[in-house]
Amino acid sequence: MTEGFALQMVEHDNLGEIVYGQLSDALIKGRFAPDARLTIRDLAQSLGTSVTPVRDAILRLIQDEALVQKSAREVRVPVMTLERYLEIRQIRMKLEGLAARETALKAEARDIERLRELVTRNEQAIAAADWPAALELNQTFHFALAEIAGMTVLRGILNRLWLQMGPMIAASYQHGGRAMIDYHHMILLAIEARDADRAERAIVDDIRGASSAIIEQLAALKPTGSAG
Amino acid sequence: MTEGFALQMVEHDNLGEIVYGQLSDALIKGRFAPDARLTIRDLAQSLGTSVTPVRDAILRLIQDEALVQKSAREVRVPVMTLERYLEIRQIRMKLEGLAARETALKAEARDIERLRELVTRNEQAIAAADWPAALELNQTFHFALAEIAGMTVLRGILNRLWLQMGPMIAASYQHGGRAMIDYHHMILLAIEARDADRAERAIVDDIRGASSAIIEQLAALKPTGSAG
DNA sequence: AATTGTTGTTTGATGCATCATGTTTTTCGT
DNA sequence: ACGAAAAACATGATGCATCAAACAACAATT
Incomplete structure (x- = not known):
């Protein structure tokens, strides 16, 4: 722990x-x-x-x-709205894109090793259908990019955003299946190749991919007004 | 008030x-x-x-x-470091760029009117060398973009960032002179023209322009270690 | 039975007493 | 006079008593 x-x-x-x-x-x-x-x-x-x-x-x-x-x-506990979630997604794409970009430029061998281990462990968690662990490893991976990039302010913002999304993600993540771990592989490859552009694109795709299931769920939950 | x-x-x-x-x-x-x-x-x-x-x-x-x-x-009260300020600047460029972009797409007539009035009042404050007022109007302009874009999460993040920069900006802003108000004009023009790309570029330039004086000051203040 | 007034309960806000700990000042021995 | 020990002080943390507002439960009147 x-x-x-x-x-x-x-x-x-x-x-x-x-x-x-x-x-x-x-x-x-x-x-x-x-x-x-x-x-x-x-x-x-x-x-x-x-x-x-x-x-x-x-x-x-x-x-x-x-x-x-x-x-x-x-x-x-806040109820996430579709509108708010979409905004957070946009923000995350920009911010985490920036972090991935910086990471691609700054990552040292041991940083890459750390990321690789996170991906591996996430693979195992998914294989074992251990969703809480997969969820946490996914989060740790995203935070790790900000940390390796040395962006403490960004890391703090991300932390808060995750805190806001937490109650909802926990309920929807399983629907995301294992799609996002593939993106994590792509992010890792881009970072290893020092390709900032590709790293940014990969994490943006990752965020987009992971969120589609959540968006569907939110859209289904509250298609009309909140009168009830 | x-x-x-x-x-x-x-x-x-x-x-x-x-x-x-x-x-x-x-x-x-x-x-x-x-x-x-x-x-x-x-x-x-x-x-x-x-x-x-x-x-x-x-x-x-x-x-x-x-x-x-x-x-x-x-x-x-925190002491801003050059490193931290550069990170905040990067984040602001991304986030406010996003807000400016959305604003260019969504702004209605009265929103544009509001922005125009802020710029005008800022002109006047600068002409009168009323730096506290100019400072506040500058901030209000930046916040207004997030508000018009309807991005409440982004607005909150921006608020916190400004709170962190506050003690330092207040001390350095005058050195920024009147350069940034020109960028505000350009932002306004881009929004009126519904040109999201141009709006984003303009606000990024604005942030870059306003920060250069502060960066110089930070670099001059703490060129060596903090032993003292 | 429905509405309304009364009473009791829940709950966060506020102020404050006390405590533990860290800092400053004083004191005392050399 | 210098340094160390001790006393005094400063300060945030914690717990708690009390308060006011909201809310719920209940009773009374029509």
């Missing part, structure tokens, strides 16, 4: 930080249903802390837009 | 929100020096509240990376 892949900074180990990590993880892993309501006191009880650290963590997640404050005392 | 240009949501008027707004504003306006230390109690006293709302606000600003936690009880 707590290997070396975590954020560059372990941060201070206050309770709020821990709770934030736990809630982030739960969100990304899709353990909170979209539109689920979170209450501070309930979470505090579940996690065995007082309300303060939970309040801190929720405040931060709201700032991340990983939770939304519907009213003064109502915090909910 | 509190005209209609604010964020789409007025949010709940709790004290923490107000303090967050005040601190954000101070940060963007450059009223905190880079590396200045902020203490909760001092701010609470200055603002006439208890520590809780200030603590909330600072927590959120740290999440925005508009403040950095150097150690367990040390929160400071």
